[in-house]
Structures are given as C-alpha cells and as structure tokens.
Amino acid sequence: MSDTSITYASAVDIPVVRQPFNRQGQTNSLGITIGTPSGLLHEVQVDTGSTGIVIPAALLMVDGDTSKGLAAGVVSLGPAQITYQPSGNTLAGCLYLVPSLAIGAALNDSKQVVSVCEAGPLVVFGAQYAGNTSTPDVQNPVDAGMGMMGVGFGRPALSYTANAGQPDQVVYTLSNPFLSASVNGQPLYPSYLLSSAGSGLNGYIALGVTTAEFTAGPFNGQTVALTSAKPPVTKNVTNSCNCAPASGTPWPAAPTQPYWLTGPATIAISTAHDGLPLDATLLLDTGVTGAMMSVPQVKNWAATLGGAEITIAVPNGSSPDAEPVMSYSFAISSAAPVKGIFAIDTALSTAAAPASLEPVLPDSDIAYVNTGINLLLAYNYFFDAQLGQLGFATAAPVTLP
Numbered sequence: 001m002s003d004t005s006i007t008y009a010s011a012v013d014i015p016v017v018r019q020p021f022n023r024q025g026q027t028n029s030l031g032i033t034i035g036t037p038s039g040l041l042h043e044v045q046v047d048t049g050s051t052g053i054v055i056p057a058a059l060l061m062v063d064g065d066t067s068k069g070l071a072a073g074v075v076s077l078g079p080a081q082i083t084y085q086p087s088g089n090t091l092a093g094c095l096y097l098v099p100s101l102a103i104g105a106a107l108n109d110s111k112q113v114v115s116v117c118e119a120g121p122l123v124v125f126g127a128q129y130a131g132n133t134s135t136p137d138v139q140n141p142v143d144a145g146m147g148m149m150g151v152g153f154g155r156p157a158l159s160y161t162a163n164a165g166q167p168d169q170v171v172y173t174l175s176n177p178f179l180s181a182s183v184n185g186q187p188l189y190p191s192y193l194l195s196s197a198g199s200g201l202n203g204y205i206a207l208g209v210t211t212a213e214f215t216a217g218p219f220n221g222q223t224v225a226l227t228s229a230k231p232p233v234t235k236n237v238t239n240s241c242n243c244a245p246a247s248g249t250p251w252p253a254a255p256t257q258p259y260w261l262t263g264p265a266t267i268a269i270s271t272a273h274d275g276l277p278l279d280a281t282l283l284l285d286t287g288v289t290g291a292m293m294s295v296p297q298v299k300n301w302a303a304t305l306g307g308a309e310i311t312i313a314v315p316n317g318s319s320p321d322a323e324p325v326m327s328y329s330f331a332i333s334s335a336a337p338v339k340g341i342f343a344i345d346t347a348l349s350t351a352a353a354p355a356s357l358e359p360v361l362p363d364s365d366i367a368y369v370n371t372g373i374n375l376l377l378a379y380n381y382f383f384d385a386q387l388g389q390l391g392f393a394t395a396a397p398v399t400l401p
Contacts, residue, residue, distance in 0.1 A: 008189045012117055014116055015116070018031060028373045035113040038062065045287065051155040051174055053150070056143075057127060093239075097123055117188060122180060153385070159174070178190075189207075191210065223384070224316070289355040290355045292357075307331075310329065330354065332357060
C-alpha cells in the first residue's frame with residue numbers, strides 16, 4: 001500500500017524519563033515510559049541495537065499478577081529465549097501478541113493512564129526467568145524492573161513459528177513499536193528521529209517525521225538508501241515456561257513490518273590500510289556507550305590500534321565525490337587494552353566519541369562498527385521504514401513543524 005492512500009497523524013515527541021546525556025555518574029541512555037496490558041506503567045530503555053519489546057511477563061497479566069492470567073486481548077504464542085553475548089546471560093519466556101501499548105505514558109490527575117500515542121498490534125517478549133549459559137540449570141525469576149524497547153533495523157529479531165513446516169504455518173517476529181504507532185487510531189508515519197538536542201532540555205524521540213520533512217528545515221538532514229531483505233527467522237526453542245495458547249484458540253494474524261539491512265559506512269584507521277577508508281556497515285546502538293568494531297579486510301588490524309585515529313563516515317550515495325552524510329573522528333589511547341578493550345583519548349576526541357572500543361570477531365567480509373549512543377551528541381539520527389532511508393543531521397535544538 002502506498003503512503004499516498006494513508007492520512008498520517010502529525011509527528012509527535014515522546015518524552016524521555018530523565019536527562020539522557022552527561023548525567024554525573026550515569027551512563028548515557030534513552031528511557032521512556034510505556035503503559036502495559038496489565039494497567040501498570042513501566043520504564044523501558046530505547047535500544048536501536050535490537051528489535052522488540054522485552055519486559056517481565058507479569059506486565060502482560062491482569063493487574064500484573066501472574067495468578068490472574070493474561071490481560072484482555074493478549075495471546076500467548078510460544079516459547080522464546082534471548083542469549084546476550086559475550087556475557088552469556090539469558091532470558092527465558094514467551095512471545096505474546098499484544099493488541100496495543102501506550103507510548104510516552106503517564107498518570108493524569110485522576111490516576112488514569114494517558115499517553116502521547118499507542119502502538120500495536122505487536123509481538124512482545126514476556127520474560128519469566130533469567131540465567132546464564134554457564135549454569136543452564138539455574139533459573140531465577142526475572143528482575144521486575146527490567147525493560148528494553150528494541151527499535152533497531154537489520155537486527156536478528158526473535159521469532160516463533162506456529163504449525164512449523166505445515167502449509168498453514170504462521171511466523172511471529174518481535175515487533176518494532178515505533179513503526180506501528182498511532183494517535184487516537186490515526187497511524188503515524190513509520191519513522192523515528194533520535195536526538196540529544198531536541199525541543200526540550202532532555203533531547204527527544206520524535207515519531208512520524210517523513211524523509212521530506214527531515215531533509216528540509218529545520219532539520220536539514222541528509223539520507224542514504226537502505227537495502228531491503230527477507231526477515232530472518234529464528235528456530236523455535238523449548239523452555240519450562242507455559243507458552244501454549246488456550247486450547248482451541250486459532251492462530252491470529254501475525255503483524256508484519258518491512259525489513260531493512262544495516263546501513264552503509266566507511267572506516268578509516270590511521271594505523272591500518274595506509275589510513276584509507278574501508279567499506280563497512282554501521283549500527284548506531286543506543287543500548288551501549290562503547291563502540292565495537294571488526295575489520296576483516298585487514299589482518300591483525302587491532303594489534304596497532306594504540307594511539308590510532310579512527311574516522312567513521314556514511315558516504316553520500318548521490319556521488320562518490322560528495323561530502324559524506326555523516327563523519328566524525330576519535331583517538332584511541334596509547335595505553336594497552338584491558339581485557340581486549342581499548343580506552344579513548346578524550347583530549348583528542350569530541351563528546352561523540354565512544355566510551356571505549358572493543359574489537360570483535362567479524363560476521364561478514366567487510367568491516368562493521370557499532371558506534372554506541374554517544375554519536376547522538378553530534379548528529380540527529382533518522383530512520384524511515386516506509387522508504388528505507390537512513391539519515392543524519394547536525395544535532396541542534398529544533399521544534400517539530
């Protein structure tokens with residue numbers, strides 16, 4: 001369906017729960033409040049390094065009480081497990097189909113939940129137990145305060161296949177809530193804009209901005225095209241959680257969203273490859289403050305990182321000679337790495353530099369960089385899921401048109 005046949009709601013700002021950047025003694029992060037099917041409010045961290053909402057399963061139950069059963073409209077789909085690397089920490093639970101969640105939620109004077117917008121239907125991960133791969137038989141109840149909202153693209157989202165291998169199989173994949181948002185039933189354009197310098201002191205998250213709006217004033221951003229692909233499907237798992245839907249319940253339709261691969265970039269390391277740029281892919285990950293990098297094109301590239309200057313750029317797709325859409329540099333400390341992680345020379349770097357740099361094993365034949373969240377201190381970050389566009393604009397206070 002083309003977007004010309006849809007009337008979209010005006011773009012909205014989603015309030016963050018606290019100052020995301022440069023808080024004394026705190027790491028940079030974006031947090032918002034959602035209203036859950038339980039009727040309870042819950043804080044989640046906005047994470048562009050993953051896809052899908054991950055919250056305690058109790059928040060999908062009546063009044064947040066697991067003994068009262070699922071809240072109205074929530075359907076249990078099947079078991080799922082998340083394993084985090086390199087820690088080996090795990091979360092076991094179920095995937096659920098949720099009709100709607102409140103985004104940017106709060107209680108009004110009458111103690112009723114109000115919100116900036118809603119999102120749904122969504123496939124959500126309800127976590128029940130936490131553990132670690134080193135002790136698979138030890139499973140503890142999940143921390144009641146945990147909560148992640150994955151809004152990244154090109155990420156390997158969890159899925160569950162009902163009637164696997166049958167002609168009527170249905171694949172349920174964790175949903176990006178920002179791409180299924182609406183205001184009073186009117187859909188928002190499927191995009192998001194993240195910034196450290198928004199319309200208030202706290203930075204912002206804006207939903208519903210179009211590419212045409214982002215590339216015009218006041219944003220004055222630039223975009224590059226992304227590559228579409230078939231969403232990956234993860235294998236079904238088994239666990240001790242009771243995830244089966246009620247007997248006789250037909251499998252509901254699965255929400256679908258477009259899938260775009262991670263965006264293009266270049267990496268130049270002053271001590272490798274004669275300092276020339278190497279083709280790469282880039283992930284701006286708001287879930288971490290440090291950077292991760294792999295450079296399979298250069299043998300032993302990490303051995304000479306001490307004292308190096310690294311430049312990350314997103315090329316301008318319109319012309320190889322055009323100025324890049326985004327570019328920034330930072331310096332690596334000359335000190336020896338600690339447990340394989342390099343420190344940053346802050347005296348020779350800007351605030352957009354990561355907190356550290358960790359070389360990681362490659363999973364493709366070109367370089368890769370996870371910049372971490374600090375890049376938002378230099379650039380606004382834009383994703384248009386309808387047109388497949390990744391965008392950057394110099395970070396500066398603006399007000400939504």
